[in-house]
Amino acid sequence: xxxxxxxxxxxxxxxxxxxxxxxxxxxxxxxxxxxxxxxxxxxxxxxxxxxxxxxxxxxxxxxxxxxxxxxxxxxxxxxxxxxxxxxxxxxxxxxxxxxxxxxxxxxxxxxxxxxxxxxxxxxxxxxxxxxxxxxxxxxxxxxxxxxxxxxxxxxxxxxxxxxxxxxxxxxxxxxxxxxxxxxxxxxxxxxxxxxxxxxxxxxxxxxxxxxxxxxxxxxxxxxxxxxxxxxxxxxxxxxxxxxxxxxxxxxxxxxxxxxxxxxxxxxxxxxxxxxxxxxxxxxxxxxxxxxxxxxxxxxxxxxxxxxxxxxxxxxxxxxxxxxxxxxxxxxxxxxxxxxxxxxxxxxxxxxxxxxxxxxxxxxxxxxxxxxxxxxxxxxxxxxxxxxxxxxxxxxxxxxxxxxxxxxxxxxxxxxxxxxxxxxxxxxxxxxxxxxxxxxxxxxxxxxxxxxxxxxxxxxxxxxxxxxxxxxxxxxxxxxxxxxxxxxxxxxxxxx
Amino acid sequence: xxxxxxxxxxxxxxxxxxxxxxxxxxxxxxxxxxxxxxxxxxxxxxxxxxxxxxxxxxxxxxxxxxxxxxxxxxxxxxxxxxxxxxxxxxxxxxxxxxxxxxxxxxxxxxxxxxxxxxxxxxxxxxxxxxxxxxxxxxxxxxxxxxxxxxxx
Numbered sequence: 001x002x003x004x005x006x007x008x009x010x011x012x013x014x015x016x017x018x019x020x021x022x023x024x025x026x027x028x029x030x031x032x033x034x035x036x037x038x039x040x041x042x043x044x045x046x047x048x049x050x051x052x053x054x055x056x057x058x059x060x061x062x063x064x065x066x067x068x069x070x071x072x073x074x075x076x077x078x079x080x081x082x083x084x085x086x087x088x089x090x091x092x093x094x095x096x097x098x099x100x101x102x103x104x105x106x107x108x109x110x111x112x113x114x115x116x117x118x119x120x121x122x123x124x125x126x127x128x129x130x131x132x133x134x135x136x137x138x139x140x141x142x143x144x145x146x147x148x149x150x151x152x153x154x155x156x157x158x159x160x161x162x163x164x165x166x167x168x169x170x171x172x173x174x175x176x177x178x179x180x181x182x183x184x185x186x187x188x189x190x191x192x193x194x195x196x197x198x199x200x201x202x203x204x205x206x207x208x209x210x211x212x213x214x215x216x217x218x219x220x221x222x223x224x225x226x227x228x229x230x231x232x233x234x235x236x237x238x239x240x241x242x243x244x245x246x247x248x249x250x251x252x253x254x255x256x257x258x259x260x261x262x263x264x265x266x267x268x269x270x271x272x273x274x275x276x277x278x279x280x281x282x283x284x285x286x287x288x289x290x291x292x293x294x295x296x297x298x299x300x301x302x303x304x305x306x307x308x309x310x311x312x313x314x315x316x317x318x319x320x321x322x323x324x325x326x327x328x329x330x331x332x333x334x335x336x337x338x339x340x341x342x343x344x345x346x347x348x349x350x351x352x353x354x355x356x357x358x359x360x361x362x363x364x365x366x367x368x369x370x371x372x373x374x375x376x377x378x379x380x381x382x383x384x385x386x387x388x389x390x391x392x393x394x395x396x397x398x399x400x401x402x403x404x405x406x407x408x409x410x411x412x413x414x415x416x417x418x419x420x421x422x423x424x425x426x427x428x429x430x431x432x433x434x435x436x437x438x439x440x441x442x443x444x445x446x447x448x449x450x451x452x453x454x455x456x457x458x459x460x461x462x463x464x465x466x467x468x469x470x471x472x473x474x475x476x477x478x479x480x481x482x483x484x485x486x487x488x489x490x491x492x493x494x495x
Numbered sequence: 496x497x498x499x500x501x502x503x504x505x506x507x508x509x510x511x512x513x514x515x516x517x518x519x520x521x522x523x524x525x526x527x528x529x530x531x532x533x534x535x536x537x538x539x540x541x542x543x544x545x546x547x548x549x550x551x552x553x554x555x556x557x558x559x560x561x562x563x564x565x566x567x568x569x570x571x572x573x574x575x576x577x578x579x580x581x582x583x584x585x586x587x588x589x590x591x592x593x594x595x596x597x598x599x600x601x602x603x604x605x606x607x608x609x610x611x612x613x614x615x616x617x618x619x620x621x622x623x624x625x626x627x628x629x630x631x632x633x634x635x636x637x638x639x640x641x642x643x644x645x646x647x
Contacts, residue, residue, distance in 0.1 A: 070557075082557060154537060161501060161533035168508055168526040180519035183511065206579070207557070213575035213606075214568045215560045288557060384607030385617075387575070388599045391582055392621065396629065399591075405638050408583050416576070422559050424497045442522040 006049045006352070009042065013053035014360050018367075020054075021061030032326040036333070044334045045352045051330055052353055053360040056108060059302040060364055063100040067295070068093055068378055069219070069386070070208030071201065071393050077302070078200050078432060079268040083287060083294025085208065088219055090290050093379045097372045098235020099292050101365045103246050103299035106239060108361035110250035110300075111257070111307020112354045118254075118311060129259065132456035135444035136465035137259070138437040141266055142167070143469045144273040146430040147476060155427065156476070162421070163430035169194060170438020177446050189406040197401035198410040199435055205394045206415025207422050212383040212390070219379040219386070232372050238292045245275050245293050246300045253301035257308020267305060268298040269433045277475070281483055307357060314342045314350060498538040505530035578606055590640030592630070596622035 016035065032055055039047035062077035067084035080100060087096035129137075146159030172183045173193030184190040212219065239246055249271040256267030275297035276287050287294050313324040315338070331338055342350050378386075398411040421428050448456040456462060509527035512520040563571070582602075585594040600618035603609040609617075629635045639647075 086557060154540065157533050157537040157540070161530055161537065164505075164526050164529040164533060165501060168505065168523060168530055171523045171526070175515075175519035177518045178516050180515045182515065182519060182523060183508070207559070209579075210572055210575050211557075211559050214563055214571045216571075382607075385603070385609065387606065388602035389621065391579055391602070392595060392599065392625075395582065395586070396591075396625075399637075400629070400635055403636055405587070408586065412579060412583060415579070419572075420497060422557065426497055445522060446518060 003045075006043075006046045009046045010049040010053035010356055010360060011363070013050040013055075014057050014363055017054035017057040017360075018061050018364060021058035022065055032330075036326065036329055039330060039333060042334075044336060044346070044349050047330060047334055048349060048353050049356050051327060052356045055327070056303070056306055056357050056360040057364045059306065060101065060104040060108075060299075060361065060368075063104070063295075063299055063302070064097060064368075064372075065393070067096045067100060069205075069390055069393070071205040071390060071397070077268075077298075078204055079272045079298040079429070080295055081204050081208075082272070082429070083289075083291050085219075086288065086290035087292065087295065088379045091379070092231055092290065093219075094231025094372060095235040095238065095292065096231075096290075096295050098232035098369065099238045099295045100235070100299040101232075101368050101372070102236045102239035103249075103296040104303040105361050105365045106246050107250050107253055107300035107303030108306065108357050110247070111254060111304040112357040113307075114254050114304075115307040115310050115314075115357070116351065116354045128461070130459075131444040131447035131451065132459055133461045133465065134259065135441055135448055136462050136469075138266075138441035138444070140465055140469050140472070141270050141437060142430060142434050143472050144277075145269045145433050146427075147273075147473050152476075155425075156473070158426045159430045162427055163434040166431040166434020166436075167438045167441065168434075169199075169431075170435050171442065176439075176443060187406065189404050192402075193439070194410055194435075195398075195402050195404070195407050196436065198398040198407040199414050200432060201394050201398050202411035202414030203418035203421075203428050203432060205390070206411065207419040209387060209390050209394070210415075210419055213387055216383060218382050232369055235292065235295075236369070239296060242293050242296055245278060246296045248274060248278070249297040249300040250304035253304030254308035256301070257305035258311050266433055266436045267301050269429055271297040271301040272429070281479055303361060307354075310353060314338055314353075498534045498541070501534040502531055502538070505534065574606070578602060586638075586640070588640055588642050590643055591637040592622075592626065593640070595625045 013035075032051060035051065035054060039050060042050065059077075062072065063080045063084065066072045066077040066080040067088050070081050070085040070088075072078045072081060084096040084100060087093065142163040143160075146163045147156055170193065172190055173181070174191050175182055181191065252271050252274060253267060256270070272294060275293045276284055279287070279291075279293060283291075309324050313327060328338065336342070336346060336349065394411060394415075395408055398407045399405065401407065418428055420426075421431070452459075457466075505527040509524050509531070512523040512527065514520075560568075582594065582598045585598055588594070589597065596618040599621045600614050603614040603617060604611065607614075630637065
């Protein structure tokens with residue numbers, strides 16, 4: 001891995017991945033597919049240094065546009081907006097970027113270590129999860145975010161309704177089981193369903209642009225002048241101040257990566273919900289207004305997931321995400337067959353991947369830390385100067401995700417919906433999570449019914465997951481009750 | 496208002512799904528019913544729960560700015576949505592290559608009230624950036640627009 005040729009290819013990959021990660025719509029999967037053609041002349045170690053180096057940093061740099069402009073680099077950077085962009089508005093963009101970068105590095109190291117250590121351990125565990133358990137995971141994920149994103153029954157009901165709306169929207173297009181066209185309104189482009197990037201960019205970025213146009217100030221606002229310098233290092237320190245949240249988000253990321261089909265798009269919200277749930281009750285109101293833990297959790301998850309993703313891809317040839325499915329193509333080009341050979345005959349290639357993830361992320365973070373404080377100053381530029389470029393980024397991102405002009409209309413429609421949801425205090429994250437998980441949930445539900453009829457409900461793991469869902473929904477009320485009871489107990493004792 | 500919209504939407508989705516084979520209809524019907532129930536219960540709570548009782552309507556999400564007077568905020572919201580829709584129409588009419596610099600120029604000059612020199616410079620830079628990166632380097636296929644298509 002440290003031979004000059006492999007290292008050079010990795011640096012080239014990092015350079016490409018860094019800049020493409022900053023462009024909305026062009027995520028890790030698109031980058032890999034664009035660059036796959038260039039690996040024909042390379043040796044396996046060089047090819048994977050190039051591709052994995054590139055893929056590793058797109059997740060890291062995608063967070064930067066989310067924090068600075070509220071425009072997600074791709075679907076997996078959306079959760080970072082809630083607190084990252086709120087921090088940027090308070091003049092703490094540097095701190096948010098520092099936290100995102102450092103947590104990403106921690107995530108990458110944990111992911112790589114897990115990849116190196118865990119293949120023999122996790123193999124039997126993964127096979128415990130069938131279609132019913134994976135369906136229940138989707139329901140659990142939506143319940144978690146719906147329950148924890150709001151305080152009180154109004155918000156919880158709206159969170160659950162938004163989750164159901166996301167799941168309903170995911171059914172648009174050709175039904176995978178019987179080929180029935182659903183809610184397509186006669187439009188050909190809806191046969192494949194509504195694209196994820198146009199929805200995410202519309203729901204999250206358009207309301208931010210509208211708000212910037214209404215305020216007519218810089219993103220950071222007039223009160224934030226002079227607060228940016230030194231912020232990046234503060235963010236780095238935050239990663240270790242809240243190491244528990246960071247590390248547990250890494251573990252969630254690993255698990256999300258290992259399980260096929262869930263993906264970082266959904267996982268980031270689970271990690272975000274975990275960050276809220278693990279915060280003391282009186283501190284939960286800070287989330288959404290610029291709490292650094294809301295940046296650390298998705299940042300750590302996104303990169304830990306890369307290591308987790310590689311485990312089933314390498315060991316069983318089962319890709320856990322689009323990016324890994326494309327990477328399987330690279331295996332074929334290089335004449336490698338994923339499976340037991342990767343742990344015996346080609347162990348050197350496997351370990352070169354582990355080192356690539358660690359080195360690529362370390363280099364990216366070191367470079368970024370050097371000049372991100374200056375990049376964060378973009379948030380001080382007056383809003384009216386930024387608005388046309390933000391609209392441009394939104395439209396190019398939406399179009400480039402599938403080269404479909406109709407995606408622009410989808411972005412405008414979902415932008416308006418996202419704005420109305422904010423205006424009327426409806427939470428947006430459960431809708432996006434439901435939309436991301438919908439196809440997977442429906443497929444696993446159909447398989448469960450076809451394979452087990454209604455008996456799947458009585459599988460032991462499904463019952464445990466169901467109890468977990470009930471607990472997650474009841475958790476805020478239980479915690480409120482516990483706090484009230486403790487307060488009453490203290491006042492009685494004081495008397 | 497959104498409750499009512501989601502109730503109508505979910506009712507329509509469920510009624511539409513009833514005409515499909517059950518395997519295709521099952522999931523949309525369940526989700527449509529869930530959306531209808533949650534939205535209507537939330538609406539009922541809004542009507543019947545007493546004013547003084549805390550309802551806990553705060554969500555952890557981005558909050559729209561509140562410092563601008565509502566009338567001005569509404570005017571600026573309509574204005575920016577009009578610009579976004581206008582950009583889409585410009586893309587359809589002229590194609591991305593011409594629409595990008597044209598939109599940046601007009602938006603900077605008339606929405607941002609920037610000087611002509613800055614607007615022209617940034618519009619030219621955005622055009623070069625767009626062409627150089629997305630067209631020349633990444634070779635993404637962009638539609639040419641109705642105007643150019645009708646002329647060729």
